[in-house]
Amino acid sequence: MIKKGLTSLAIFFLYLLSLLPFWFLYLIADFLYLILFYIAGYRRAVVQENLRNSFPEKTEDERKIIEKKYFHYLADLFVETIKAISMTEKQVKRRMYLLNEEVVQHYFEQNRSIVAVVGHYGNWEWGALRTSFLTNHRRIIIYKPLHDKASDELYKKVRSKFGVTLVTMKATLRKMVEYRNELSISVFASDQTPVREEAHFFTPFLNQPTAVFLGIEKIATLFNSVVIFADIRRVKRGYYQCTFVPLIEEPKQTAEYQITEAHVQYLEKVIREEPPYWLWSHRRWKFKPE
Helix, strand or coil: CHHHHHHHHHHHHHHHHHCCCHHHHHHHHHHHHHHHHHHCCCCHHHHHHHHHHHCCCCCHHHHHHHHHHHHHHHHHHHHHHHHCCCCCHHHHHHHEEECCCHHHHHHHHCCCCEEEEECCECCHHHHHHHHCCCCCCEEEEEECCCCCHHHHHHHHHHHCCCCCEEEEHHHHHHHHHHCCCCCEEEEEECCCCCCHHHCCCEEEECCEEEECCCHHHHHHHHHCCEEEEEEEEEEECCEEEEEEEEEECCHHHCCCCHHHHHHHHHHHHHHHHCHHHECCCCCCCCCCCC
16 A cells, blocks of 8 residues: 555656646756766766777767767656656647658558657657657557556556557557558567567677567568658757658568668667767667577
8 A cells, every 4th residue: 555655646746747847847857967977877887888889980088978968868858758748739749840741641541551660769758649649540659568567557648648559569469460450550669679588680780789679570571561760850959850761661572681670770870870869778788699
């Protein structure tokens, strides 16, 4: 009972915090950056190792600049994720601008469903919210449940509040078969880390052999869904824009691993162009191929 009460209190506090104006939340983010970077040193060793392995061609000073910018962004991302709890449709559309949503409509007019690939880059949580207003066809977000049940429930509630369908990674195939007679856009993360037992395919990514899930390729091929990349870029503090980039139009005509390598390589291109806005504190390279 105590644990449940504390959880409810924490969620209520986060909701109240989300009601604060953006300018005040970014003041909190500035303070949070100081704590994360200078006081707590939150995963700085992980970030430094990831940057060193990913960009051996850069100088130590260049990597330090990326590291500092990353922690500024991470603090902003933290308060922006909280703000998502109470964001309105108008706020979502204004702060996550779609440059070419007609690409999605074009494939729907051809009676084609879509697999949209994103990375943990920019603000993918706001991107998930923006998907809610993209079309009247079914919108599906594939997600990996959090270990903490209370946090997972909160994330599910926020992500689905405007009408998207949430599907866990393990239930993806079953649900996609269930929805196979409907036009849909399904959003998958390109850079989730599989557990060792499921790491069946490695491909070069940021200068390192990297384990990649093959689910995107399998689903796209099975249902012949067009594969596009949702390229989310940070325009300025609190504002993002998304460009839909077609990667594969005829999945059934591709070679094995072609789809997987296409979306992994595109994400690397995005990261190399603006490195600070990827999730560098994530332990992406937990293990190497044998």
